[in-house]
Amino acid sequence: MQKKKTSTRTVTRARAAKVAPGTGSRSAATRERILDAAEKLFAERGYHGVSIRDVTGAADVDVALVSYHFGSKQGLLEAVFLRRAADLNDERLALLDAVLASGGRRAPRLEDLIDAFTRPLLDRSTRGSPGWKSYFALIAEINNSPEFGGVLMTRFFDPVVQRFIEAIRRALPQCDDRDLYWAYHFLSGALTLTFAETGRIDKLSGGVCRSSDLASVHERLVPYCAAGFRALCVSGQARARARAKRGRA
Template sequence: MTTRDRILDAAETLFAQDGYAGVSVRQIMSQAGADVSLAYYHFKSKRDLFDQVMLRRAEHLNDIRLKALEAVEKRHPDDAPTVEEIIGAFTNPLLDLLAADHEEWKHYFRLVAQINNSPEWGGELMTRYFDPLVRRFIGALRKALPDCSDEDLYWSYHFLSGALTLTFAETGRIDNLSSGVCRSSDMASINERMPTFLAAGFRALAARE
């Protein structure tokens, strides 16, 4: 593995744990096992390093989410896919990635959760990295719910986004709350519940008219 990648990995892990401001370049380079100044040879600045961390996996994630959506649509040449299928194409790739390279993606999802909920970064960064794909998904949902207004669609997606990012942040909150009955890391439980829960929400808003 190249040094640049080791730096990105270390930065990803630490940023995910303590946030952008909570981590120093020195800590990152220490965990990467390289000299501090190498950070500024491979990246323009701390902020640039952070952006590259975000970008690296965002592209891959967008790719496989898009493919999952296209696969669902191919299975429905005539009619529209169900809301559950579309939401599944949005969430299942996360589960697949975790199953394949658990540690790597776990940190990334934690990072995205914090970004999404930060007023400083959330608005702009999520838009920059994920908006085209999200618009594509909302387009598919619009076809599945033809009576649903755009306003309802956007708000429904917003609720989905909050539930999704918190769930994949694996903060351990639900473990404490449920006294161990539920575990943050139990992806099977999430898989069988989240799409059902969210699809019902979408339908309930669409049905209000």
């Protein structure tokens, strides 16, 4: 199964392609076209549900360019993921710093922290380029997928998440770490499903709720999760007291 071709000159080019060929100016445009199309299609039908030809067809570009620019289909997925992650993480951290700075030495307000974590998604989905909606739908699928969930999400987002959890720990200093992490986990599930906009709640509610009305959802997501964090905090202390009592008995 090893490559037998004693390839001659072309090897250097192929190797170079694997690294990252795009520095020229006219390549950047086609790279973006491919990323836009891939983002949309991956979000709609999932990674395996989309062929490279689907992507290049939608981008009106030759098939071979995916391998050339991104090395492989998997490389394309990671590039899609990476493209918007930096921007998203940057604003999240900026908002987090602003919340922490405005409070001075005082503990930050829990609602402000959750808002700083989630508002960048709201802003981009409602006012950003339409690609952001696809991006968030893709993240929702990835986040819930055993195949990619534990890998891609961790790599691209966990450093920022860690900083938020540290801040939340300051807001709820008496809270057990396990309760803190699980509370974040629930927030993560609610958040990704919300910004995936699958439309299921529209049918379920008979039109009372609209997935696309993200401002209304976000307005509710923050108090919902803040209350959840606090409840876990107190119920965790109750559990600890019960354990201590059992220990003494």
